[in-house]
Amino acid sequence: MRRRIFTLFLFSTICFSSIIKASESVSILCSKDNTIIQSATGSLSNALYSITAGRTNQDAGAPVQSIRRALVYFEVAKNVPANATIDSVRLSLYFSRTSGVGTNVDLHRVLKDWGEGTSMQGGGQGATATQNDVTWLYTFNNVASPTSSPAWTTPGGDFDPTVSATIYAGTGLTTTGVDAYGLKYFVSTNMTSEVQGWLDTPTSNFGWVLQGDETKAQTAKQFLSRETGNATTSPLLKVYYTAASGVPTDINSELATTFTTYPNPATEYVTVTFGKASSEKVSIYNTCGSLVRMAQANNEEKLTIDLSGITPGIYLIKAGSHTSKLIVK
DSSP states (O other): OHHHHHHHHHHHHHHHHHHHSOOEEEEEEOSEEEEEEOOSSOOEEESSSOEEEEEOSOOTTSSSOOEEEEEEEOOOTTTSOTTOEEEEEEEEEEEEEEOSOOEEEEEEEBOSOOOOOOOOOSSSSOEEOOTTOOOSSBSSOOSSOGGGSOBOSSTTOOBOSSOOEEEEEOOSOSSSSTTSSEEEEEOOHHHHHHHHHHHHOGGGOOOEEEEOOOSSSSOOEEEOOGGGOOTTTSOEEEEEEESSSSOOOOSSTTSSSOEEEESSSBSSEEEEEEEEEEOOEEEEEOTTSOEEEEEEOOSEEEEEEEOTTOOSEEEEEEETTEEEEEEEO
16 A cells, blocks of 8 residues: 555656646847838838827828838747747737727738838827838838838738737726726737747748727827837737746736635635736646646636536646646545
8 A cells, every 4th residue: 555655656746747847938028119100102100109000190181191000029039949839928018098999909920021210209190211110111211212112012011911819909098907008918829829930930030010990090009119118018028938848838927926726625616816807827737737627717806617527636726827736625
């Protein structure tokens, strides 16, 4: 009997040691960002101010010239090991200004390289493009001879029509919730695949473009750019990757600062309580790293998970990068 207990203990120890080899993560600050301004001449840009997506109200009776699109770029290959498997990614942007109308903002993979110059205007109008600024028509503006500048194939930017991810940017009128100003998170399996592709083939990485509601005026959404110099509000790409075998790290890993579980030991259910309202994925793994149950909070402070069908034993419960032991009786 003692020999059997020792064998089970050794098996559990080996399995738990494999789980400890969890995914690593890296936070990558934006290397360049810019706003392209709809213009028939391709002469406007806004490199050093906040980035904007959507439409302003600046048509003034003329043909549509109010569309704004924001581009962001992150140096993935320089920050993630070349042999890594990307488990998940999260792009965070600080939503800072709106016309008051809540709309979706889509993310698309850019298909051509582009530049960031020194143009700057503290609003949505944009400024005269400087050397190497990206514009509505040109990827790298040539001040000496604008019409000879490298050009987009399609005015407004060349990007994959498939939406990488979507967020909702609200009215900015509340202090909490989906309508409030603050950090917004783009997360999707499409983004994970795209970042994996950028890691495997660095020359294919041209970043993403933000595209807001362009069907009507006054839908523009503004996000803080890298020029704020603040890592908590600048565009930030969080990458979770595995260089060796282990349990993948869940997305949204820092939305919950901590969590507790009760009852523990548990029988029919376990309740996970977060430090604040969260949209975390919560995963339960057995001692060998196999996923046995998953649930996701919906902007709430606690989540109750049904344990029916789970064999009594010792498990790991993970909410983002935080892990705790769970005993099921």
